[in-house]
Amino acid sequence: MNLHEYQTKQRFASYGIPVANGKVATTPEEARDIAASLGVPVVVKAQVLTGGRGKAGGVKLAANPEEAFEKASKILGMSIKDHIVHRVLIDPASTISKEIYLGITNDRTVGKPLLMASSEGGVEIEQVAAENPDAIKREWINPSLGLRDYQARNIAEGINLPREHWGTFVKIAKALYRCYIESDATLAEINPLIITEENVLFALDGKMSIDDNALYRRKDLAEMRDISAEPVTEVQAREAGLTYVKLNGQIGCMVNGAGLAMTTMDMIKLYGGEDVGPANFLDIGGGAQAERVAAALRIILSDPDVKAVLFNIFGGITRGDEVARGIIQALNEVPTTIPMVIRLAGTNSEEGRAIIDGANLPNIRSASTLTDGAKKAIEAARGA
Amino acid sequence: MAILIDSNSRVVVQGITGREGNFHSLKMIEYGTNVVGGVTPGKGGEWVHGKPVFDTVKAAVDATDANVSMILVPAPFAADAIYEAIDAGVALIVCLTEGIPILDMTGVYEYLKNSNSRLIGPNCPGLMTPGQAKVGFMPNYVGMPGNVGVVSKSGTLTYETVAAMSAAGFGQSTCVGIGGDPIIGTTFVDVLEMFENDPQTEKVVLMGEIGGRAEIDAAEFIKAKMTKPVVAFIAGRSAPPNTRMGHAGAIVEGGQGTAEQKIDALRAAGARIADNPEHIPSLLS
Numbered sequence: 001m002n003l004h005e006y007q008t009k010q011r012f013a014s015y016g017i018p019v020a021n022g023k024v025a026t027t028p029e030e031a032r033d034i035a036a037s038l039g040v041p042v043v044v045k046a047q048v049l050t051g052g053r054g055k056a057g058g059v060k061l062a063a064n065p066e067e068a069f070e071k072a073s074k075i076l077g078m079s080i081k082d083h084i085v086h087r088v089l090i091d092p093a094s095t096i097s098k099e100i101y102l103g104i105t106n107d108r109t110v111g112k113p114l115l116m117a118s119s120e121g122g123v124e125i126e127q128v129a130a131e132n133p134d135a136i137k138r139e140w141i142n143p144s145l146g147l148r149d150y151q152a153r154n155i156a157e158g159i160n161l162p163r164e165h166w167g168t169f170v171k172i173a174k175a176l177y178r179c180y181i182e183s184d185a186t187l188a189e190i191n192p193l194i195i196t197e198e199n200v201l202f203a204l205d206g207k208m209s210i211d212d213n214a215l216y217r218r219k220d221l222a223e224m225r226d227i228s229a230e231p232v233t234e235v236q237a238r239e240a241g242l243t244y245v246k247l248n249g250q251i252g253c254m255v256n257g258a259g260l261a262m263t264t265m266d267m268i269k270l271y272g273g274e275d276v277g278p279a280n281f282l283d284i285g286g287g288a289q290a291e292r293v294a295a296a297l298r299i300i301l302s303d304p305d306v307k308a309v310l311f312n313i314f315g316g317i318t319r320g321d322e323v324a325r326g327i328i329q330a331l332n333e334v335p336t337t338i339p340m341v342i343r344l345a346g347t348n349s350e351e352g353r354a355i356i357d358g359a360n361l362p363n364i365r366s367a368s369t370l371t372d373g374a375k376k377a378i379e380a381a382r383g384a
Numbered sequence: 385m386a387i388l389i390d391s392n393s394r395v396v397v398q399g400i401t402g403r404e405g406n407f408h409s410l411k412m413i414e415y416g417t418n419v420v421g422g423v424t425p426g427k428g429g430e431w432v433h434g435k436p437v438f439d440t441v442k443a444a445v446d447a448t449d450a451n452v453s454m455i456l457v458p459a460p461f462a463a464d465a466i467y468e469a470i471d472a473g474v475a476l477i478v479c480l481t482e483g484i485p486i487l488d489m490t491g492v493y494e495y496l497k498n499s500n501s502r503l504i505g506p507n508c509p510g511l512m513t514p515g516q517a518k519v520g521f522m523p524n525y526v527g528m529p530g531n532v533g534v535v536s537k538s539g540t541l542t543y544e545t546v547a548a549m550s551a552a553g554f555g556q557s558t559c560v561g562i563g564g565d566p567i568i569g570t571t572f573v574d575v576l577e578m579f580e581n582d583p584q585t586e587k588v589v590l591m592g593e594i595g596g597r598a599e600i601d602a603a604e605f606i607k608a609k610m611t612k613p614v615v616a617f618i619a620g621r622s623a624p625p626n627t628r629m630g631h632a633g634a635i636v637e638g639g640q641g642t643a644e645q646k647i648d649a650l651r652a653a654g655a656r657i658a659d660n661p662e663h664i665p666s667l668l669s
Contacts, residue, residue: 106486108566108596108633111493126639143490184487213459214485243630258564258630259538259593262619263661269622270659278622283630286482286521286539287404314540314547316509316521317404317480346523346543347411370544371662 249277293326320352503569530555564631
């Protein structure tokens with residue numbers, strides 16, 4: 001789960017990281033009032049969960065409250081990479097003499113948090129990594145020791161930060177680490193961390209991603225989830241305990257297991273289904289019971305592009321009879337004539353096939369293998 | 385021979401009284417696995433499928449001499465269950481649980497390095513040495529004793545492939561599901577090394593997916609150290625970038641971890657590449 005910039009900076013501030021004292025507005029009037037109360041030139045910043053806001057015209061300077069009103073009315077409601085802007089952050093404008101990148105993420109290759117910094121702030125770290133990898137300085141953090149002062153100093157020295165700022169930099173890096181750990185974050189970054197013309201260090205922009213698996217114990221963060229920023233079907237899927245990603249094709253896929261779900265999508269493309277393509281990635285997860293399967297089918301069928309549905313269930317912890325009951329249950333609730341190809345294998349698959357056969361549904365075809373299922377689903381989607 | 389588990393493995397199940405623990409313990413016993421007991425705090429003294437339940441892993445190990453633990457407890461309690469198994473001296477810990485927070489695993493990973501235990505998983509289907517023992521979810525009928533070692537990040541994709549291999553007459557020495565989480569106890573390279581050193585294993589099948597660089601490390605290992613032929617499949621060629629495909633680890637970020645990069649690296653290392661898991665048997669012959 002990603003946090004908005006304003007949510008990230010509020011959280012940073014609560015850990016003592018210096019940030020601008022801006023506020024969020026949802027209307028141009030609010031934007032004007034906030035600008036007036038700040039009493040200085042401001043930046044109006046679109047709050048969307050995607051990058052490239054500046055290029056898209058989602059970040060504008062405003063010299064006075066009237067201009068803030070004007071810019072906010074333009075930015076609110078605009079679409080940035082399919083994300084509609086519902087909120088703008090009104091921050092005091094700052095003068096920048098230097099931009100730095102500072103971030104913490106999980107390095108899966110060593111199983112440790114990794115502190116990274118670069119003297120090239122303000123651009124995406126992936127871009128720096130690709131173009132100028134030596135510009136990134138790294139320190140791996142032992143989880144039982146936490147981030148030590150010397151490690152933060154190594155980084156400060158490595159990116160040629162003037163010595164007078166080392167003390168503040170160490171404090172900011174350590175605060176960022178505490179924030180990362182205590183938020184169960186998978187990413188916490190300040191980009192850019194700036195030195196102003198007044199020679200003050202502070203976080204101009206920030207980004208945090210929270211580990212979805214840890215939200216059960218981070219209730220305050222779970223409440224920050226901006227459902228309006230996500231597709232409705234993905235929200236419904238999450239509530240039903242499913243992983244669903246909308247894609248552009250026409251074959252709805254319901255599969256158990258992420259690897260097999262990806263493979264099923266790959267097979268649709270491999271067997272020439274480029275024209276129809278997978279409509280979604282959907283993993284019903286391990287041990288799905290009838291109710292979850294029914295919810296999954298309702299979500300797939302709510303996509304108007306879906307011309308056929310392919311079920312590929314290879315039971316291990318998931319049981320074929322449970323899946324079959326879920327399919328029948330969902331079809332009783334949401335009758336449809338959309339053709340369905342069902343491939344059941346593994347645990348209790350014979351029981352499952354008996355349930356499907358017993359229901360005697362005209363639009364269901366069975367498939368024996370993954371390849372057979374993909375080919376039949378492509379034919380079905382083309383109306384063959 | 386085989387690797388990791390065989391008919392001498394003595395398995396204790398942490399979470400044996402839960403719905404899934406109960407069901408899969410029974411399937412393991414039916415397969416012939418020597419399940420010696422279970423652990424559920426507060427339920428010591430009960431019996432499940434004729435096996436004694438203990439309150440603690442230590443008590444279970446003391447009473448049964450278990451050397452393998454399978455963990456199937458809810459995610460919030462899984463890290464604690466792994467620590468408990470490490471401290472009880474269990475040599476092989478197989479954690480099937482899905483959805484463990486990354487920070488929990490960061491701590492486990494550090495602790496594990498300073499212990500004598502090996503962890504498989506988490507978020508994995510477990511492992512099977514056909515004809516001898518299985519620990520985890522793999523359906524009983526898919527495997528067949530033989531000489532091909534199988535290692536995979538994904539559960540159901542492994543069943544798919546192993547079933548196709550068995551149907552085509554290619555039996556397996558051991559099938560290992562290492563799991564699809566960002567932090568796991570045993571990597572592709574660890575398992576490849578075990579297969580390379582296992583006299584029973586003649587060929588190896590590797591199934592990876594998008595995200596991370598574990599398959600690239602595997603390719604480097606294959607190139608430098610492996611004498612046995614490898615057939616590989618990588619899932620996620622059709623996955624869009626910057627989108628997590630179910631597994632916490634399956635995401636292409638910043639252009640890194642794409643299926644193409646992994647396929648190219650494995651091919652360059654001499655592995656045969658399957659574009660469909662059902663074609664793996666034909667590449668083994």
